[in-house]
Amino acid sequence: LIGYLREHKPLTDIKKEFDKQLNEEVINRAIQSLSGDIYFEPWCKPLLFILEYNQLDVPPFYSMGDRSIQIEHILPRAYSNQEGWEFAKDIPNIESKVHSGANLTLLSGTKNLEARNYKFDIKIKAYDGTGFEDVNDRKISSFKITQQIVNEFNANKYNKEWNIDALAGRWTWFCEQV
Numbered sequence: 001l002i003g004y005l006r007e008h009k010p011l012t013d014i015k016k017e018f019d020k021q022l023n024e025e026v027i028n029r030a031i032q033s034l035s036g037d038i039y040f041e042p043w044c045k046p047l048l049f050i051l052e053y054n055q056l057d058v059p060p061f062y063s064m065g066d067r068s069i070q071i072e073h074i075l076p077r078a079y080s081n082q083e084g085w086e087f088a089k090d091i092p093n094i095e096s097k098v099h100s101g102a103n104l105t106l107l108s109g110t111k112n113l114e115a116r117n118y119k120f121d122i123k124i125k126a127y128d129g130t131g132f133e134d135v136n137d138r139k140i141s142s143f144k145i146t147q148q149i150v151n152e153f154n155a156n157k158y159n160k161e162w163n164i165d166a167l168a169g170r171w172t173w174f175c176e177q178v
Helices: 002-006 011-034 044-053 086-090 094-098 109-115 120-128 144-154 164-177
Strands: 069-073 104-108
Touching (some): 002 011, 011 164, 044 069, 044 104, 104 144
8 A cells, every 4th residue: 555655546546455455354354253262252242143133124122231142052062972963073173163153143041041952953942932841932033043043954954953064054154144
């Protein structure tokens, strides 16, 4: 940019180059920051709320401090000790994916407790309201970003599994949304 100024390039050219560099740098830094462990970042839950808001025409108001809304790990943090998640040990760099945007969604605290560390097909029952622990719970998660997971499961996308392909697909979606 300094070279452009020294060469007395038109202001429109300088602005175009500035915007190009800014966009490339910001996008690359954002993707790099989002590629790893974001679960413990103070901006993780607000970011998921923004993704949720962007899915709706008239989004409801959610308080960032509302403890009844929680961040759900689709692939549980303790996957290695859980039935139905044994395959995860064979996924390259799985530890970096557990707390990434590819594996996180929003759930009410009640549904998060019901989903626990169960295998994926049982978690879906908590997400979609077909009940597992509470058979009277017939309410689908109100979060569109979680409903998307349910819809993909019902459409047999990724063979109704939360596997490496599902994580890759969710990662792509997550980055596009951000």
